[in-house]
Amino acid sequence: MGRAPCCDKANVKKGPWSPEEDNKLKSYIEQHGTGGNWIALPQKIGLKRCGKSCRLRWLNYLRPNIKHGGFSEEEDDIICSLYISIGSRWSIIAAQLPGRTDNDIKNYWNTRLKKKLLGKQRKEQQAARRGSSIKQEMMKRSGGGSSMVPNSSNNQNPQWAPGLPPALLAPIPYSNQEPRVNDHASIRKLLIKLGGRFSQDDLPIQLHGTSTHHFANYNTSSTGQQIYQAVNIPTSPTDAFNSTGSATQFAQAQSYVDEAELNVLQGKINSFPAELDHQEIVYNNPQGLDGLEFLCGEGMVDNIRIGTSISGTESNFWGEMSSLVYPPVASNYGGMQQGTDLQECAFGELRYHRAN
DNA sequence: AAGAATGCCAACCGCAGTGAC
DNA sequence: TGTCACTGCGGTTGGCATTCT
Numbered sequence: 001m002g003r004a005p006c007c008d009k010a011n012v013k014k015g016p017w018s019p020e021e022d023n024k025l026k027s028y029i030e031q032h033g034t035g036g037n038w039i040a041l042p043q044k045i046g047l048k049r050c051g052k053s054c055r056l057r058w059l060n061y062l063r064p065n066i067k068h069g070g071f072s073e074e075e076d077d078i079i080c081s082l083y084i085s086i087g088s089r090w091s092i093i094a095a096q097l098p099g100r101t102d103n104d105i106k107n108y109w110n111t112r113l114k115k116k117l118l119g120k121q122r123k124e125q126q127a128a129r130r131g132s133s134i135k136q137e138m139m140k141r142s143g144g145g146s147s148m149v150p151n152s153s154n155n156q157n158p159q160w161a162p163g164l165p166p167a168l169l170a171p172i173p174y175s176n177q178e179p180r181v182n183d184h185a186s187i188r189k190l191l192i193k194l195g196g197r198f199s200q201d202d203l204p205i206q207l208h209g210t211s212t213h214h215f216a217n218y219n220t221s222s223t224g225q226q227i228y229q230a231v232n233i234p235t236s237p238t239d240a241f242n243s244t245g246s247a248t249q250f251a252q253a254q255s256y257v258d259e260a261e262l263n264v265l266q267g268k269i270n271s272f273p274a275e276l277d278h279q280e281i282v283y284n285n286p287q288g289l290d291g292l293e294f295l296c297g298e299g300m301v302d303n304i305r306i307g308t309s310i311s312g313t314e315s316n317f318w319g320e321m322s323s324l325v326y327p328p329v330a331s332n333y334g335g336m337q338q339g340t341d342l343q344e345c346a347f348g349e350l351r352y353h354r355a356n
Numbered sequence: 357a358a359g360a361a362t363g364c365c366a367a368c369c370g371c372a373g374t375g376a377c
Numbered sequence: 378t379g380t381c382a383c384t385g386c387g388g389t390t391g392g393c394a395t396t397c398t
Contacts, residue, residue: 015391016366039383055384056367068365091386103366106387111364 013048017057026062060101067099
């Protein structure tokens with residue numbers, strides 16, 4: 001049985017909104033609120049629009065404190081980091097950028113940011129190509145073994161190596177002659193760069209050590225591996241929050257600053273089971289990798305998607321992978337394990353938005 | 357200067373989740 | 378417990394603006 005249409009399509013206006021329509025909608029909502037029923041709203045105010053259309057217009061354009069265009073580099077970084085972490089969950093990403101809408105971010109990603117990263121990837125490929133030929137030449141001369149597995153002597157950043165997933169440590173088979181980003185150093189550099197400042201062309205890579213509300217700090221563990229801590233961002237809210245739809249509410253919390261709603265939200269967050277870990281989150285979110293082929297090659301993503309490494313081991317791969325992918329923004333591993341910090345962290349972010 | 361190509365963004369569409377009954 | 382209506386989300390499209398040839 002098909003679903004009944006939400007409105008009479010024949011009598012509904014489509015296309016761009018006129019200033020009159022905007023005024024009607026805006027003034028009504030400002031005075032009366034949405035009334036919790038978007039479908040009925042256009043009839044109430046005499047608009048020949050679908051309720052969904054009204055909602056979209058309000059959320060994406062008429063709502064107060066909406067910012068359009070002019071994305072800062074910090075916002076770029078946040079978007080990229082979150083995209084790597086959680087994929088195209090635009091509403092969640094938007095929740096981390098006050099004043100931005102999911103539609104705005106989605107458009108920005110599709111039209112500019114992705115291309116920007118692609119451009120960087122191409123640069124990396126070219127650099128990697130040059131680098132690998134030099135490396136090969138050196139290996140020939142020294143008669144050395146595998147060039148793909150880094151070790152402390154040839155790794156520019158030996159501290160980073162322990163966190164490498166097997167798939168990144170192993171050579172990736174590829175069929176065509178076009179060199180892809182399967183060169184370890186290139187992947188590492190690219191991912192580190194993606195985890196750091198996306199906007200800067202030149203190394204050295206600058207990680208977020210400065211205090212922003214998203215990237216508060218990162219520490220160095222006893223093993224020397226960098227551990228990132230996101231103070232305000234919950235780890236993958238969609239999956240981290242339970243199935244009551246609270247992720248959606250979290251995403252909206254930035255704009256709906258009604259105290260009652262915040263209280264409801266806090267209740268949901270407080271009931272959140274915090275035992276989920278990164279592995280589960282990423283494992284259950286294979287679609288989060290969609291579109292990332294351009295970052296590390298399709299073969300890599302396929303391997304990631306099916307949850308197996310080149311070596312055939314699955315055990316620790318996701319944990320390692322997530323530690324690689326998550327870092328700058330969404331990782332609060334310790335907090336997740338403790339099962340409490342996420343709640344505080346999530347609500348801290350809400351407080352932040354509310355304060356703004 | 358004009359047409360074509362590309363970029364950009366607002367809006368639409370359809371699906372999935374959720375709650376009410 | 379099942380059905381239905383509503384909401385929210387992500388993908389896609391249409392059309393205007395800008396750039397290129």
